[in-house]
Amino acid sequence: MDECVEPSTSSPPTAPPTFSLHIRREPFEYGLLPISKLIFTDGTSTLAPLRDKFFQLSFNKDSFSLSSSSLRIDASGISQALEISIENAHLVLDTLATVLPDYGDVGLSDPLVYAKPDEIDKIGANVCDLILFLYIQSYKKLLPRPHKDSASIADVWPSTSVFDGYLCALSPLQFVRTNRRFMPSQADEEAHQLSYLQKHLPNMLALLAQPAEAEDDEAMVLSVDRFEHLGFLFHYGEIGSATMPLSQAVPFFANSDPDMPAVPVLASLIHDWLLQSLSPASEFSPEKVSAKENGPPSASDPDVTMADACTGISKSGTTPCGNAAYSRDQTFVEGISKASVIKQAADIRGCSVKVWNCHESVIYILAPLRYAVVYGCSDATIILGAIGKALRVEHCERVHVITAAKRIYIANCRECTFFLGVNQRPLILGDNHKLQVAPYNTYYTQLGQHMTQIGVDPNINRWDEPLALGMIDPHDSLSHPAGVSDVQAESASCLEPDNFMTFVIPRSLGDNMPETEKRLEHNPFRLPVAYEASQKKKSMVLNEIKQALIEAQLEENRKRELNSALHVYFKEWLYASGNIRQLYCLQGD
Structure with missing residues (x-):
């Protein structure tokens, strides 16, 4: 029998409070859109005039904003x-x-953070937030380090695919397979x-800053x-x-009187303080890798030298490299093969989960999350409880994903099915093939x-409104086949109602609610008529079979033979489908 991974029942160890300044990953992981007109690579020369145009088209939302002078802009103005x-x-x-x-x-966060889907346009975006959002659209992801030996080339990820030999050798998915390690x-x-950010911070501060009020003073504050x-x-x-x-955090505005606005501070002083206070990249790295080992810096972003920014990658286990910095605010489920894994709320550190490199397994994440990533998985079923911000699924094959989420991004996946309860349209990015979407189940x-x-x-639930944004992601540093940018991106089709089935989660998993609290005993999302009719039809057929067996006039020895055959x-x-593994794993819980 395959080895099972036991679910954790204890809370993660608590570390002493450590207050520090870090980069937020979320804008880079969930906030980049492959829309060419949003990407400005010339720093402030284009964004400064655009900022002024935003201000001209903006409107006041004093009752919602962080400051009485805040200006906001709606979708019409952005368009x-x-x-x-x-x-x-x-x-x-x-x-x-989302980011x-x-x-x-509610009083500290921007109103968009807690806005309902139909309120977002009415509230609009703060112009300062929008400018920073547009600036980082020029960001390019890190290029993988090239392989060094023939063994690396032979390591095909994650398994043989029916699409092998069909796509160009330079397609993103095949590149990832060849270079998984x-x-x-x-x-x-x-x-x-x-x-x-260290490179572009001066430009960002310049876009937010205003001229000092003193006469003949060109300083920006x-x-x-x-x-x-x-x-x-x-x-x-x-x-x-949180x-x-x-x-x-800063000494400049500490203990300022709320009835008397704090004095503006020179942008240059804030720049210096940010650079000095930011936790160094080495804090995220279990070990340093030399420039010689990593090869030349990535040519995809000439502004950034990556020689010292690259580190090693874990090759086994469920905690990458055993380094606590990896789980600073994220829980990892890594490298699971032919097993079932159960994670409940008590097992989650932070509000984010990353499931990656898992194959032929069933992964249960029955917890409330803000963000989640599913990366590099195949032939697996992954159930993600409830996600308040976004889920990103990348480079997966033959995976079933079940989730209730605000939003889902799907990129470079093949033959996957997504059972969705989503408040926003599913975004389909990159090179995808034979994707299916279905109602939450x-x-x-x-x-x-x-x-x-x-x-x-x-x-x-907008599960059936997928939006395909493009075959090429301009933020991706991977090379692409010539002419592929002219290919229309493939969207997702809807699963046929006759193929729709309810996925049953064992009641014992995560069931630690007090008896006095209300329990959810059915799908919280209403099924479309066709899918509900299909479910009722299957249930009716099953009941008819049960009733026929009960009413069958059989002798005792014939009943025993029938029972044995069933x-x-x-x-x-169970053995042919591989579900016997899950049965043993859950039974051992």
Whole structure:
């Protein structure tokens, strides 16, 4: 029998409070849109005039804003200023709302953080947040290090595919397969983001700053209100905890009187303080790798030198490299093969989960999350409880993903099926083939509580409105076949109602609610008529078979033979489908 991974039942160890300044990963991982008109590579020369245009088209939302002088802009204004479709302008607003910092307080957080889907355009985006959001659209992801030996080339990820030999050798998915061991780790990516912000921080501050009021003074200053918007890029707080407003971290605005605005501070002083206070990239790295081992710096982003930003990657186990920095605010489920894994709320560190390099397994993440990533998995079923911000699924094959989430990104996947309860349109990015989407198809007793906790609305499900944004992701540093940019991106089709089935989660998993609390006993998302009719039809056929067996006039020896035959066929199905592993794993819990 395959080795099973036992679910954890104890809470993660608590570390002493450590308050520090870090880069926020979320804007780079969930906030980049492959829309060419949003990408400006010339620093402030284009964005400064665009910022002024935003201000001209903006409107006051004093009752919602962090400061009485805050100006906001809706989708119509964004569409006009950027010369993009109103649909893409709404997408900009929705994406910005997904990656804004959540301070855990309605009064401190931007109103978009807690906005319902139909309120986002009415509230609009703060112009300062929007400018920072547009600036980082020029970011390019880190290029994987090249392989060094023939064994690396022979390591095909994750298994033989029916598509092998069909795509160009330079397609992103085949590149990832060939170089799986050398894909950038979480530490690599965070170091790359740090280097990018260190390089571009002066330009970003210039876009937020205002001229000093003193006569003949060309210095640029930041008010406390504008300084707070840097929280879009930087996290300050206890490691693994919710972030706090940046003004609580800097000495410039500390203990200022709320009835008397703090004096603006020179942008140059804030720049120096940020660079000195940012935790170094080495904090994310279990070990340093020399420039010789990593090869030349990536040519995809000439502004950033990556020689010291790259690190090694874990090759085994479920905790990458055994380094606590990897789980600063994220839980990893890594390298699971032919097993079942159960993670409940008590097992999750932070509010983010990454499931990667898992094959022929069933992964249960029955917890409320803000963000989640599923990367490099195959032939697996992955159930993610409730996700309040976004789920990203990349480079997966023959995977079934079940989730209740605000939003889902799907990139470079093949033959995958997604059972969705989503409040926003599913985004299909990159090179995908034979994807299917279907209504949400499961429940567990705490699901309703988890959805309420992180703000997923069960009355809105846009599972059947996938939006394909393009074959090429301009943020991706991987090479692409010549002419592929002219190919229309493939979207997802809807699963046929006759092939739709409810996925049953064992009641014992995650069922630790008190008897007095309300339990969820059914799918929280209403099924479309065709899918509900299909379910009823299957249930009716099953009941008819049961009734026929009960009413069958058989002698006792014939009943025993029938019962034995049913058990044999059921056991054969368990082994043929691989579900016998899951049965043993869950039984051993």
